Amino acid sequence: MTNNRKMKHLYLLSFIWILAVSLCTSCTDKYEEIEKYQRPEWLEGKIYTVISSQENMSIFSQFMVDIGFDKVVDKTGTYAAFVPTGDVMSNYLLNE
Numbered sequence: 001m002t003n004n005r006k007m008k009h010l011y012l013l014s015f016i017w018i019l020a021v022s023l024c025t026s027c028t029d030k031y032e033e034i035e036k037y038q039r040p041e042w043l044e045g046k047i048y049t050v051i052s053s054q055e056n057m058s059i060f061s062q063f064m065v066d067i068g069f070d071k072v073v074d075k076t077g078t079y080a081a082f083v084p085t086g087d088v089m090s091n092y093l094l095n096e
Contacts, residue, residue, distance in 0.1 A: 046073065046074050046075070047073045047074075047079045047081055048061075048064065048070045048073050048074040049074070051064065051081065051083055052064075052070075054083075055086075056085045056086045056087070057083050057084075057085065057086065058086055059086050059089040059090065059093075060083050060084055060086075060089055063089075
């Protein structure tokens with residue numbers, strides 16, 4: 001092999017080694033230990049469980065059961081819900 005070819009192989013092997021090392025070290029979960037990314041203690045479990053256990057969300061919880069949405073959100077996954085309180089739901093239903 002010529003010197004030029006040896007240098008190219010050396011650069012290629014160095015690049016592959018650096019890439020492999022950077023990929024292996026970046027696979028760790030960086031957010032595991034940071035407090036703001038931890039699951040809150042008051043969060044009981046799946047979203048329907050939380051909604052149905054709140055007294056002031058009982059009307060919305062019943063709507064979820066009536067339309068079958070409780071089974072959809074009671075599966076594993078990530079959901080966000082902006083649930084109206086019972087007073088808001090009562091007011092809406094009275095004015096409808």
